[in-house]
Amino acid sequence: MTQEKTQTAAPAAKAADAPAKKHRLLKISILRYNPQDPDSVPHMQTYELQESDSMTLFIALNDLRDEQDPTLQFDFVCRAGICGSCAMLINGKPGLACRTLTKDLPDEFTLAPLPAFELIGDLSVNTGKWMRNMSERMETWVHAKIDEVDLRKQEEPMDPQLAEDIYVLDRCVECGCCIAGCGTVRIRPDFVGAVGINKIARFRLDPRDERNDADYYEVVGDESGVFGCMSLLACHDFCPKDLPLKTQIAFIRRKMAEQGMGNYDKVLPTQKGKKAIPIKPIK
Numbered sequence: 001m002t003q004e005k006t007q008t009a010a011p012a013a014k015a016a017d018a019p020a021k022k023h024r025l026l027k028i029s030i031l032r033y034n035p036q037d038p039d040s041v042p043h044m045q046t047y048e049l050q051e052s053d054s055m056t057l058f059i060a061l062n063d064l065r066d067e068q069d070p071t072l073q074f075d076f077v078c079r080a081g082i083c084g085s086c087a088m089l090i091n092g093k094p095g096l097a098c099r100t101l102t103k104d105l106p107d108e109f110t111l112a113p114l115p116a117f118e119l120i121g122d123l124s125v126n127t128g129k130w131m132r133n134m135s136e137r138m139e140t141w142v143h144a145k146i147d148e149v150d151l152r153k154q155e156e157p158m159d160p161q162l163a164e165d166i167y168v169l170d171r172c173v174e175c176g177c178c179i180a181g182c183g184t185v186r187i188r189p190d191f192v193g194a195v196g197i198n199k200i201a202r203f204r205l206d207p208r209d210e211r212n213d214a215d216y217y218e219v220v221g222d223e224s225g226v227f228g229c230m231s232l233l234a235c236h237d238f239c240p241k242d243l244p245l246k247t248q249i250a251f252i253r254r255k256m257a258e259q260g261m262g263n264y265d266k267v268l269p270t271q272k273g274k275k276a277i278p279i280k281p282i283k
């Protein structure tokens with residue numbers, strides 16, 4: 001009994017002796033601008049906020065809005081890194097606010113909206129509009145071999161490893177972090193980005209999709225697609241879901257290059273009689 005008491009009492013005594021955790025006074029500078037208001041001018045506004053245990057940027061922003069400034073605009077849905085709506089520039093780098101702990105940030109830091117997307121206001125941007133345009137352009141859905149799906153029929157089983165490989169690429173939450181960090185997007189607004197290239201890689205794996213590389217070449221085989229990528233890999237570094245973007249971009253580029261080389265020898269009707277110029281091998 002005595003021994004039991006000693007064992008349970010020791011951690012409690014230790015906890016009582018431990019110095020209280022130091023909570024900092026955070027200085028958060030937020031880029032404020034409301035494009036709907038003609039009088040609004042972009043400016044940085046600094047707020048002070050007492051940090052709390054396990055505080056995320058989601059909690060910090062909600063505290064700011066509840067207690068200091070109800071006009072502050074930002075987006076959240078899931079608070080768990082699943083919906084992708086809370087992406088923003090955190091001290092200049094794209095990231096998810098709900099997955100960022102304030103303890104990992106300095107006492108003073110900045111928040112700004114993701115670039116490359118239409119600004120709704122303050123930290124809120126319209127990633128949905130961008131993603132929808134990209135999706136429609138690249139037809140990012142399964143192009144089934146059958147015209148009508150019979151819902152009463154059992155689905156064809158899929159090899160578990162293949163299902164896992166598709167799942168890995170399907171974890172994209174369309175947050176826009178890869179687009180916000182992409183140099184090509186800044187110079188080519190029509191660039192489909194790592195998110196678009198990853199989607200092609202995902203559907204290319206899917207045996208239910210009847211498209212082949214010639215079809216994929218039509219949507220991603222030019223400079224607004226995989227050949228516009230400069231391979232600096234900010235997308236890979238900033239993807240909060242750790243998608244293997246580096247390998248997928250390299251793989252799709254190789255497949256599309258092979259497809260392009262294959263097409264090169266084909267003589268178009270208007271070119272009959274002309275010989276294709278041989279491509280010099282890269283040494």
Ligand code: SF4
Binds near residue numbers: 174238243
């Ligand atoms: S690929 Fe990664 S960074 Fe890009 S939209 Fe998807 S989850 Fe976000």
Ligand code: SF4
Binds near residue numbers: 234236249
């Ligand atoms: S590697 Fe390509 S897709 Fe990724 S950020 Fe750089 S240019 Fe954009």
Ligand code: FES
Binds near residue numbers: 080082
């Ligand atoms: S709120 Fe859904 S990812 Fe952050």
